Amino acid sequence: MRSIVASLAALQPIAPFAALFVLLVVFAGGGMVVIAHEADVSDASRAREAVTRGFSAALANLDAGVEMNVATAPVAETLSDPRGTPASTYSFFPFTSPASLGYHGTVVLNPDGTAFAGTRFGRPWTGPSLTAAARMIAPVAARLPTQGAATVTTLRRDERGEVQAIAVANAAPTGRDIARASEPVRRLAIVAPVVRQIVPRILPSLGVEEFRTLPPGIAMDARASDDANAVTIAVDNGSPIVFSWRPREPGRAAIARWGPIHAALLLAALVMLAVAARGSLAATRALKLLAHNDSLTGLANRFAFHNELDRRLARGEPLVIGMIDLNGFKAVNDEHGHLVGDDLLVAVGVELTHAAGPDDFVARLGGDEFALISPSSVAANLLAAAFTERLAQPLIVGPRRLQIGAAIGLSAAQPGMAASALMGLADAQLYENKHVLCPWRRNSEPNDRRQTASPGSH
Incomplete structure (x- = not known):
């Protein structure tokens, strides 16, 4: 008994330090838990926004596609001609x-x-x-006026229960058909299976894991439970479609990785209090860096890009955004492997940074997609020209000389324009530059000119 009392008495001088140590342990541990929780919540919110935004962009792309098709002269003339036949109609599909x-x-x-x-x-x-497809589309087409330019985009389940994205447009009369402008017109519809076609296209840009579409019965349960890791999208004629994914929980992963080391440093001795505090601060900075920077290229990530765009728009600053997509990147991955592909993305990030001016903001959105924010059209065009000119030359990646290219879509902000509308215009310009105009030109040019039309394309 006396030995115990003596031991406690010996510890009395360091009791204040021990109490401070315990408080630091409690506050440091609690702080890490709170920070990790906030990181997990932020990542879950980012994932929901990415899924919703990616799906909306895909539908907007369909809407733009059908609008572009009916505005093409051969398509409009063929559809507006009452003497047309199905065989004659097939002639416009190469467009x-x-x-x-x-x-x-x-x-x-x-x-x-x-x-x-x-x-x-x-x-x-x-x-x-x-x-059967026409029966599915007819109720959507019925929403259009009987004549005049108009489009509508929606989701419907077909006779097998599969969700289809549908975009329908009137064929506006042109040329000799103006006299028949009051007559009902044919409609052009484009159809895409959501699960088999749209989801694989947008999945690389979502940044989520184990992404899946829930069956209708389970989907209703997920919607009722308000799952934080699910997005519900309404369907015209049936149960909604629900996308679900496994949360990445970067905060919890960071605790599992750094927690034991942090605890060992704190428990080593009272003299390590300063070291422990410094370690906690380093962990906080690491989590913040993880939330705002792309871990591969070091550029700003999608979250930081949207924050910067919203900040500049809120201030009313003049700005131009650019959406960038690489040409030929998939071929590099297929031929040389993903490690070389990652090194190539790092090299592209370096070139984009070098091309940027002091007031430009550049980011990697995911996959081979990059973006920029410039204060003016002049700055944006200078950046785009410098970057595309550099990517027109081979990039040295280790022992390899890799040839790729880039397509850029630019869009200038107008007063009162929302960020989503601004990005939609830039995306539309990007797709026009990369996928719409080039295929039409290649199909209409002689074979000897096709070989040089787009040296950096996929």
């Missing part, structure tokens, strides 16, 4: 680009909603399946 616009089926409807003609995967589409 469409299903692969780049993200759809697999094209259906021409008569004014009464019946099928007139169609293609699927670039080939003529006939028979009962075309008739």
Whole structure:
């Protein structure tokens, strides 16, 4: 008993330091838990925004695609000609680009909603399946006026229960058809299966793990439980479609990785209090860096890009944004492997940083997609010209000389314009530069000119 009392008495001088030590342990541990929780919440919110934004962009792409097609003179003239036949209609389909616009089926409807003609995967589409597709599309087409330029985009379940994205547009009369402007017109519809076609296209940019579409029964349960890791999207004629994913929980992962080391330093001795405090601060900075920077290239990430864009728009600053997509990157990955592909992305990030001016903001959004914010059209065009000129030359990646290219879509902010609208315009310009105009030109040029039309394309 006396030995115990003596031991406690010996410890009395360091009791204040021990109490401070305990408080530091409690506050440091609690701080890490709170920071990790906030990082997890922020990542979950980012994931929901990315899924919703990616899906909305895909539907907007379909809407832009059908609008572009009916505005093309051969398409408009063919659809507006009452003497046209299904065979003559097939002649305008080379002007469409299903692969780049993200759809697999094209259906021409008569004014009464019946099928007139169609293609699927670039080939003529006939028979009962075309008739079934027309029945699915007809209620959507009925929302359009009987004549005049108009479009509508929505989701519907087909007869098998699969969700289809549908964009329908009137064929506006042109030229000799102006006199018949008051007559009902044919409609052009493009169709894309959401799960089999749209989801694989947007998945690389979402930054989520184990992404899946829930079956209708489970989907209703997920919607009722208000799952933080799920997004519900309404469907016109049936149960909604629910996308779900596994949360990455970067905060919890950081605790599992750094927690034991941090605890060991704190428990080593009272003299290590300063070291422990410094370690906690380093962990905080690491989590903040993880939330705002791309771990591969060191550029700002998608979250930081949207924050910067919202900040500049809120201040009313003049700005131009650019959406950048690499050409030929998939071929590098396929031929040399993902490690070389990662090194190539790092090299591209370096070139983009070198091309940027002091007031430019550059970021990697994910995959081979990059973005920029410039204070003016002049600055944006200078950056874009310098960057594309550099990528037109081979990049030295280790022992390899890799040839790729880049397509850029620019959009200038207008007063009162929302960030989503600004990005949508830039995306539309990007897709026009990368996928829409180039396929049409290649199809219309002689074979000897096609070889030099787009040296950096996929």
